[in-house]
Amino acid sequence: xxxxxxxxxxxxxxxxxxxxxxxxxxxxxxxxxxxxxxxxxxxxxxxxxxxxxxxxxxxxxxxxxxxxxxxxxxxxxxxxxxxxxxxxxxxxxxxxxxxxxxxxxxxxxxxxxxxxxxxxxxxxxxxxxxxxxxxxxxxxxxxxxxxxxxxxxxxxxxxxxxxxxxxxxxxxxxxxxxxxxxxxxxxxxxxxxxxxxxxxxxxxxxxxxxxxxxxxxxxxxxxxxxxxxxxxxxxxxxxxxxxxxxxxxxxxxxxxx
Amino acid sequence: xxxxxxxxxxxxxxxxxxxxxxxxxxxxxxxxxxxxxxxxxxxxxxxxxxxxxxxxxxxxxxxxxxxxxxxxxxxxxxxxxxxxxxxxxxxxxxxxxxxxxxxxxxxxxxxxxxxxxxxxxxxxxxxxxxxxxxxxxxxxxxxxxxxxxxxxxxxxxxxxxxxxxxxxxxxxxxxxxxxxxxxxxxxxxxxxxxxxxxxxxxxxxxxxxxxxxxxxxxxxxxxxxxxxxxxxxxxxxxxxxxxxxxxxx
Amino acid sequence: xxxxxxxxxxxxxxxxxxxxxxxxxxxxxxxxxxxxxxxxxxxxxxxxxxxxxxxxxxxxxxxxxxxxxxxxxxxxxxxxxxxxxxxxxxxxxxxxxxxxxxxxxxxxxxxxxxxxxxxxxxxxxxxxxxxxxxxxxxxxxxxxxxxxxxxxxxxxxxxxxxxxxxxxxxxxxxxxxxxxxxxxxxxxxxxxxxxxxxxxxxxxxxxxxxxxxxxxxxxxxxx
Numbered sequence: 165x166x167x168x169x170x171x172x173x174x175x176x177x178x179x180x181x182x183x184x185x186x187x188x189x190x191x192x193x194x195x196x197x198x199x200x201x202x203x204x205x206x207x208x209x210x211x212x213x214x215x216x217x218x219x220x221x222x223x224x225x226x227x228x229x230x231x232x233x234x235x236x237x238x239x240x241x242x243x244x245x246x247x248x249x250x251x252x253x254x255x256x257x258x259x260x261x262x263x264x265x266x267x268x269x270x271x272x273x274x275x276x277x278x279x280x281x282x283x284x285x286x287x288x289x290x291x292x293x294x295x296x297x298x299x300x301x302x303x304x305x306x307x308x309x310x311x312x313x314x315x316x317x318x319x320x321x322x323x324x325x326x327x328x329x330x331x332x333x334x335x336x337x338x339x340x341x342x343x344x345x346x347x348x349x350x351x352x353x354x355x356x357x358x359x360x361x362x363x364x365x366x367x368x369x370x371x372x373x374x375x376x377x378x379x380x381x382x383x384x385x386x387x388x389x390x391x392x393x394x395x396x397x398x399x400x401x402x403x404x405x406x407x408x409x410x411x412x413x414x415x416x417x418x419x420x421x
Numbered sequence: 422x423x424x425x426x427x428x429x430x431x432x433x434x435x436x437x438x439x440x441x442x443x444x445x446x447x448x449x450x451x452x453x454x455x456x457x458x459x460x461x462x463x464x465x466x467x468x469x470x471x472x473x474x475x476x477x478x479x480x481x482x483x484x485x486x487x488x489x490x491x492x493x494x495x496x497x498x499x500x501x502x503x504x505x506x507x508x509x510x511x512x513x514x515x516x517x518x519x520x521x522x523x524x525x526x527x528x529x530x531x532x533x534x535x536x537x538x539x540x541x542x543x544x545x546x547x548x549x550x551x552x553x554x555x556x557x558x559x560x561x562x563x564x565x566x567x568x569x570x571x572x573x574x575x576x577x578x579x580x581x582x583x584x585x586x587x588x589x590x591x592x593x594x595x596x597x598x599x600x601x602x603x604x605x606x607x608x609x610x611x612x613x614x615x616x617x618x619x620x621x622x623x624x625x626x627x628x629x630x631x632x633x634x635x636x637x638x639x640x641x642x643x644x645x646x647x648x649x650x651x652x653x654x655x656x657x658x659x660x661x662x663x664x665x666x667x668x669x670x
Numbered sequence: 671x672x673x674x675x676x677x678x679x680x681x682x683x684x685x686x687x688x689x690x691x692x693x694x695x696x697x698x699x700x701x702x703x704x705x706x707x708x709x710x711x712x713x714x715x716x717x718x719x720x721x722x723x724x725x726x727x728x729x730x731x732x733x734x735x736x737x738x739x740x741x742x743x744x745x746x747x748x749x750x751x752x753x754x755x756x757x758x759x760x761x762x763x764x765x766x767x768x769x770x771x772x773x774x775x776x777x778x779x780x781x782x783x784x785x786x787x788x789x790x791x792x793x794x795x796x797x798x799x800x801x802x803x804x805x806x807x808x809x810x811x812x813x814x815x816x817x818x819x820x821x822x823x824x825x826x827x828x829x830x831x832x833x834x835x836x837x838x839x840x841x842x843x844x845x846x847x848x849x850x851x852x853x854x855x856x857x858x859x860x861x862x863x864x865x866x867x868x869x870x871x872x873x874x875x876x877x878x879x880x881x882x883x884x885x886x887x888x889x890x891x892x893x
Binding site for chain 2: 841
Binding site for chain 1: 672675676679682683686687688690691746750751752754755756757758759760761892893
């Protein structure tokens with residue numbers, strides 16, 4: 165689904181990515197960890213068509229983000245620590261706007277389902293600026309998947325979330341439901357025990373997920389594959405079930421020293 | 422390495438030729454203006470400023486035209502040399518426009534008793550001066566070189582497009598409300614004056630090209646130096662200590 | 671994706687957002703009245719002097735209030751990263767420009783809608799004429815579009831909004847001159863035919879600047 169080869173990105177004298185090679189299969193949930201400034205955001209932004217590479221090849225679903233911008237945009241959903249939501253609009257107005265921007269038919273039922281899925285149906289007429297950070301991020305997830313993208317790009321989505329909100333986000337990301345008429349919201353939003361961390365990712369829709377984080381435990385918790393990015397190139401790439409969490413923090417420390 | 426040296430000496434020769442030609446042209450222009458052109462009837466010798474005033478106004482405009490084209494070149498091709506051409510032309514153009522304004526003031530004072538008139542050519546020069554300054558301020562406010570080049574290119578194009586429109590607007594405005602002081606050029610034009618003007622304009626154009634050429638060469642040298650520095654620093658890092666570079670974020 | 675539908679969606683979004691808070695439009699309105707006041711005091715505008723100065727005061731105020739709104743509008747997009755939201759959508763970049771610009775135009779139009787009657791009353795100038803409407807629209811469209819483009823540039827510089835008036839005002843000179851002159855003629859009782867030349871200049875200015883802005887906006891927002 166995602167093929168990156170020799171990706172280099174300079175910002176003037178600053179080198180953000182110095183030759184990245186990465187291959188992500190359809191349906192994989194890959195976590196990209198690395199210290200601040202490693203280039204994780206840059207990598208995601210290139211995939212999201214927001215930045216052009218300096219050199220190297222990037223293919224998403226066989227398409228080049230720099231050339232076939234619109235086709236790629238239709239296939240990706242983007243979530244970052246910024247919500248990309250308009251604070252002066254209501255939850256519903258936000259989703260409706262993006263539905264128009266993505267030219268979606270049957271927007272109303274889809275918006276209704278999504279609002280229920282993220283547990284915000286009751287807050288649909290509230291201004292986004294008035295929602296808590298956790299709720300905003302949940303709405304942002306709804307926004308990101310509104311147009312049923314095959315690929316999700318998540319850039320430090322857990323930033324600023326309290327543990328409960330973080331659990332809710334994890335559930336949304338790893339839940340096998342595809343929101344079509346799902347009646348129950350993820351279990352922990354009803355206050356019950358947190359669902360065990362899912363390691364299979366959202367496979368059923370074949371949705372591919374690439375998530376960045378600088379938080380190690382988070383990286384090991386979600387995600388089926390862990391990739392470490394340091395100073396603009398990949399230094400570690402392993403399947404999650406081949407990693408021993410106890411050893412990993414030591415490994416990580418060495419890699420990022 | 423040898424090819425480099427040969428090319429550099431070829432450029433040195435070209436540079437010398439340009440400087441030589443400009444000097445000759447300027448001397449010729451000075452000669453034409455002070456010796457060949459007749460003394461103007463009403464204004465006297467002060468009128469001789471007119472030749473330099475008009476010539477520098479012309480270059481001020483032309484330089485911005487070059488910037489606009491260079492901006493288009495950069496956006497289409499992405500080659501940084503287009504950007505170097507664009508801002509070099511602005512630097513030089515700004516100097517010429519400043520000269521236009523100053524010569525205009527020097528001319529206006531003895532003839533019309535005031536340093537400034539809202540006469541079309543002066544006004545459009547003032548507008549262009551402000552645009553040039555805005556361009557430079559824009560460049561100064563952006564750190565990332567690629568973005569600086571891109572934004573400057575866009576501004577150069579959009580800004581230049583408004584200049585002819587400003588010119589028409591100002592002219593019509595001044596036709597309807599002529600400046601009482603001006604009431605037309607008030608100059609008696611003799612054919613020798615036209616000759617002197619043409620030579621002045623040609624000389625100034627040559628001067629502009631020479632300065633542009635020299636400025637571009639300077640920029641090339643600056644870039645080469647920066648590259649060498651970067652390479653040296655990287656080398657230092659790779660065989661020196663293993664500490665994290667000052668690179669990204 | 672339908673170009674016009676995108677433009678319309680963005681305009682709708684900006685208007686809806688502004689309707690919720692009204693903070694920008696209020697700020698622009700209050701600012702305009704303050705500028706009017708400053709002019710009146712500074713130039714001691716009464717009687718015949720007021721009538722002569724009215725067109726200039728009108729358009730100077732619009733220009734300044736305009737830069738306020740233009741700067742704010744794009745700063746807001748930048749805050750929550752919403753400009754990325756727009757860029758992530760499969761829509762034409764120039765449609766984004768046009769959508770934002772028309773939204774800005776609507777806000778400036780509200781300010782003009784208040785200024786025109788206010789000036790008419792305070793300065794004793796008959797500005798509430800249909801011909802005036804045409805001049806106002808033509809005088810503002812180009813300004814709003816190029817202002818949006820330059821605001822998008824300005825917001826990405828170190829000086830941010832402060833950069834905008836410096837970049838914008840020299841480029842607005844043709845429209846400013848034409849609008850003020852035409853307004854003056856109309857205020858003196860002239861007919862639409864009398865300002866034909868200025869109208870033509872405004873139309874050419876608008877067409878050219880809108881075209882160039884749309885062509886170059888993509889380069890401004892794509893990194």
